Amino acid sequence: MFKKPDLILLHAPALYDFRTHPTLLGPISDVIPSTPIFEMYPIGFSSIAEHLENNNIRVRIINLAFRMLENPKFEVEKFIAKLKPAAFGIDLHWLVHAQGSLEIAKICKKYHPDIPVIFGGYSSTYFHDQLLEYPQVDYVLKGDSTEEPLLQLIKSIKKKKDCISIPNLSWRDTHGKIQSNPITNVPDSLNTLTNNYQNLFKLAVKNLDPRGMTAIRDWWKYPITAVMNCRGCTQNCIICGGSKYSMKHYCARTNTAYRDPELIVNDVKQISRFTNGPIFIIGDLNQPGEEYADIVLKGLKQLHLKNELVVEIFNPADEEFYDKLADAVPNFNIEFSPESHDQAVRKKSGKFYTNEEIELNIKWALERGCNKFDIFFMIGLPLQTQDSVRETVQYSDYLLSKFGKKLIPFISPLSPFLDPGSIAFENPEKFGYKLFYKKLEDFRTALLKPSWKYFLSYETEWLTREQIVESTYEAGEELSRIKYEHGLIDFQTYESICTKIKLAKELIERIDEICPDIDKQVTIDYTGQLNSLKLMMERDSISSICEKEELKWPIWKSQFKIMNIIKAILFE
Ligand code: B12
Ligand code: SF4
Numbered sequence: 001m002f003k004k005p006d007l008i009l010l011h012a013p014a015l016y017d018f019r020t021h022p023t024l025l026g027p028i029s030d031v032i033p034s035t036p037i038f039e040m041y042p043i044g045f046s047s048i049a050e051h052l053e054n055n056n057i058r059v060r061i062i063n064l065a066f067r068m069l070e071n072p073k074f075e076v077e078k079f080i081a082k083l084k085p086a087a088f089g090i091d092l093h094w095l096v097h098a099q100g101s102l103e104i105a106k107i108c109k110k111y112h113p114d115i116p117v118i119f120g121g122y123s124s125t126y127f128h129d130q131l132l133e134y135p136q137v138d139y140v141l142k143g144d145s146t147e148e149p150l151l152q153l154i155k156s157i158k159k160k161k162d163c164i165s166i167p168n169l170s171w172r173d174t175h176g177k178i179q180s181n182p183i184t185n186v187p188d189s190l191n192t193l194t195n196n197y198q199n200l201f202k203l204a205v206k207n208l209d210p211r212g213m214t215a216i217r218d219w220w221k222y223p224i225t226a227v228m229n230c231r232g233c234t235q236n237c238i239i240c241g242g243s244k245y246s247m248k249h250y251c252a253r254t255n256t257a258y259r260d261p262e263l264i265v266n267d268v269k270q271i272s273r274f275t276n277g278p279i280f281i282i283g284d285l286n287q288p289g290e291e292y293a294d295i296v297l298k299g300l301k302q303l304h305l306k307n308e309l310v311v312e313i314f315n316p317a318d319e320e321f322y323d324k325l326a327d328a329v330p331n332f333n334i335e336f337s338p339e340s341h342d343q344a345v346r347k348k349s350g351k352f353y354t355n356e357e358i359e360l361n362i363k364w365a366l367e368r369g370c371n372k373f374d375i376f377f378m379i380g381l382p383l384q385t386q387d388s389v390r391e392t393v394q395y396s397d398y399l400l401s402k403f404g405k406k407l408i409p410f411i412s413p414l415s416p417f418l419d420p421g422s423i424a425f426e427n428p429e430k431f432g433y434k435l436f437y438k439k440l441e442d443f444r445t446a447l448l449k450p451s452w453k454y455f456l457s458y459e460t461e462w463l464t465r466e467q468i469v470e471s472t473y474e475a476g477e478e479l480s481r482i483k484y485e486h487g488l489i490d491f492q493t494y495e496s497i498c499t500k501i502k503l504a505k506e507l508i509e510r511i512d513e514i515c516p517d518i519d520k521q522v523t524i525d526y527t528g529q530l531n532s533l534k535l536m537m538e539r540d541s542i543s544s545i546c547e548k549e550e551l552k553w554p555i556w557k558s559q560f561k562i563m564n565i566i567k568a569i570l571f572e
Pocket of ligand 1: 123
């Protein structure tokens with residue numbers, strides 16, 4: 001069964017090496033499952049691996065970020081030196097990995113100068129030409145769908161054939177000139193691949209390396225899974241690099257591609273055969289239309305699902321949607337991101353609905369037995385002042401008084417970067433943004449700075465960088481107090497958050513004293529002085545303004561259905 005992989009997909013930590021580099025990472029990942037080194041790899045690794053494996057190309061996924069996180073002594077260089085694939089693939093999907101991904105690529109090249117290094121993902125697409133200026137990068141596959149072009153590229157590499165006709169590809173030619181083929185592989189349908197983790201389990205066994213493929217820090221204890229229903233988006237949230245505008249602008253996607261609703265039901269069914277953990281359907285079911293949502297919900301009803309099911313809504317839904325959802329799934333949960341309580345701020349951010357509509361949706365969902373309704377607010381939006389942030393926190397208090405503790409409000413800063421390719425990034429003045437970083441190299445070096453305040457790639461007409469940081473800590477503390485008063489968190493958790501926030505604020509001050517010129521002069525090396533703060537930074541780095549546990553949904557029994565997994569690996 002065990003054969004040497006042709007392609008090794010590596011996922012880097014955002015910052016290499018976070019274990020030794022002194023930095024206050026702050027609340028940049030507080031409302032997602034990852035830690036601030038963003039150890040989660042792109043879900044696209046799964047579809048890439050499946051397509052290549054189906055075509056007899058052996059793939060291995062290695063989450064280096066996770067390996068470094070779980071074992072402080074894990075030696076990355078030694079580990080990479082022993083690998084011998086035909087090619088390395090490294091994701092620079094989220095821009096926050098700019099420093100880490102390029103550093104990992106450098107290590108690959110150091111030990112294996114003749115093995116090609118391929119980059120891919122949204123940020124690689126946006127910065128494809130700038131990426132190829134780094135000698136450690138040989139190829140970039142652009143776009144949101146690289147399964148087929150990557151298959152062609154690996155075949156060409158193995159056969160030592162040229163690659164000039166491969167769609168979506170950028171590369172350096174023999175004269176060192178950067179060449180770029182247009183993004184023409186933009187499939188309209190997502191039906192050809194499975195979307196349900198079965199192939200990942202098989203891959204883990206084939207490579208005898210389930211640990212290396214771990215998606216997030218505590219995944220084996222808390223196996224949350226995602227079912228993607230689309231690529232692209234119909235919405236134009238101005239800060240989002242995956243909006244309709246952005247996908248057209250740099251990924252050549254003019255239409256949102258959907259997976260057939262029957263297949264979504266089948267994905268959920270398959271996943272529920274393997275795990276009892278929560279299943280998150282990513283992409284609003286109403287986005288392709290009511291009929292699509294109806295087919296999914298009718299199908300889900302037949303499954304008698306016991307797992308917690310999480311669905312997101314991009315816009316308020318109608319009451320009937322909640323009737324159907326509650327009828328179909330006993331344990332349903334909602335995710336909704338209105339960003340601000342202030343309708344003017346929300347509107348300027350590209351979201352056009354009222355607070356009344358938000359509240360009706362919460363009411364309808366909870367009346368029908370929704371287990372948890374998460375509502376997300378953000379700091380760093382157009383027109384948003386410090387007072388406006390305070391009012392958003394007070395609005396959360398009001399919502400909790402009105403709806404009780406199944407409603408969970410979150411607030412977090414837009415950080416560390418404003419998405420490249422987003423409407424606001426491309427038109428900063430129009431939306432009151434001032435951008436500090438625009439080029440890939442700016443973002444890479446930003447991540448080496450000593451605190452998240454300096455990672456921030458922007459400020460707004462209404463909030464300076466300092467004020468974004470101040471507001472974040474103030475809002476985090478106040479929202480925690482409100483949550484404690486409403487019984488969402490216990491006193492110990494509240495106290496622990498306050499202690500972390502106090503410490504973080506002190507650290508920010510100390511860092512500013514130590515590095516007064518950090519923003520003007522990146523070349524000055526403050527490592528020595530900053531190292532004296534290092535231990536304190538580590539304590540602060542996970543769950544800094546809210547408790548990560550609040551993001552979780554329960555697992556209804558033991559994590560995995562082991563017999564079903566073994567059956568699927570061996571016989572299906
Ligand atoms: C789902 C999603 C998530 C999920 C992640 C699921 C996952 N594991 O991938 C969650 C909610 C956890 C998430 C978190 C974050 N996200 Co997000 N997310 C999305 C969303 C809505 C959809 C992405 C998607 O559907 N992908 C489809 C899957 C199948 O494809 P894929 O994973 O992208 O992979 C394909 C290609 O990208 C490419 N590819 C990817 N990697 C590689 C590697 C190689 C070698 C090659 C060749 C190709 C390749 O090929 C793949 C297959 O064709 C987009 C918005 C959008 N409309 O696209 C934002 C988006 C991608 N996220 C974004 C951001 C900023 C984040 C966070 C950094 C936010 C934060 N500060 O917390 C975190 C980072 C998470 C981490 N690493 O820990 C930005 C990225 C902007 C940028 N350029 O940096 C986007 C565009 C918009 C947004 N603001 O939300 N996200
Ligand atoms: S943030 Fe807005 S534009 Fe981006 S993926 Fe979500 S709904 Fe679409």
